[in-house]
Amino acid sequence: MIVHTRRDPRLGEFALRTLDPEGDARLLCRWLTHPKAAFWQMLDADEAGVVAEYRRIAADPHHDAYLGLWRGVPAFLAERYDPARVELAGRYAARPGDVGMHFLCAPTDTPVPGFTRAVLTTVLDWLFADFTVHRVVVEPDLRNAAVHARNAEVGFTVVGPLVLPTKTALLSTCTRERFRAATGHPEGPAR
Known part of the structure; x- marks a missing residue:
């Protein structure tokens, strides 16, 4: 079921649909075991492990x-x-x-300039479309410099390092107002 759509001015249509733990497991296993996904800590997962993790989340x-x-x-x-x-x-x-958020772009051999920012903008647009959400909270690994840069581009402010059981994170937050200002959508969520 599609829960949100957004048209990016450069890259076109983005959408989010409810994940199917069984039906999407093979695809997710390829993504989560790719070296690019190292910070998701599932590099050794098999399909059954991916199904179990996303059933747990569901x-x-x-x-x-x-x-x-x-x-x-x-x-x-x-x-x-x-x-x-x-x-x-x-x-x-x-x-x-x-509200907390994680995102992962699929690994690709042909990167598209601006794609990760468009994905992150889409995800935040979706979260802030719910007007009970006032702030998005993220806790990426402290070593993940690429995601910290993308987060800053869309309005996240660093709170500081946070030691968690499996990593040291860089706790950051983004308000609706900071997101709007950073993405150039002062009247509301980006569409």
Whole structure:
């Protein structure tokens, strides 16, 4: 089921649909075991492990996963979670209206300039389309310089390092206002 669409002025149509743990497992396994996905910590996963992980997420009332489409073709993964209950529970100063987010662009041999920013803009556009969301919270690995740069481009502000059980993260947040200012959409979420 498609939950959100956005037309990027340069790259065209992006969409998010509910992830199917069984049906999408083979594709996700290729993405998550690719060296580009090292920070997802699933390089050794097999298809059964991917199914188990995304069934677990689907069963969690505070965590959801979505397959991202570009021009109708699977091209990225997005997760939405309640950071006060999942991932960051008790580890940061949670506020009402916070939502956590992860994203992963599919590995490719032919990178498209601006693609990752368009994906991230699409995911934030989707999250901020829910007007109960006031702030998006992310906790990428401290060593993931590429994602920190992309996050800054769309309005994230660094809070600081945060030691988690599996990594040292760089906790960052983005408000609707900072997202609008950074992406040039002062009247509302980008469409």
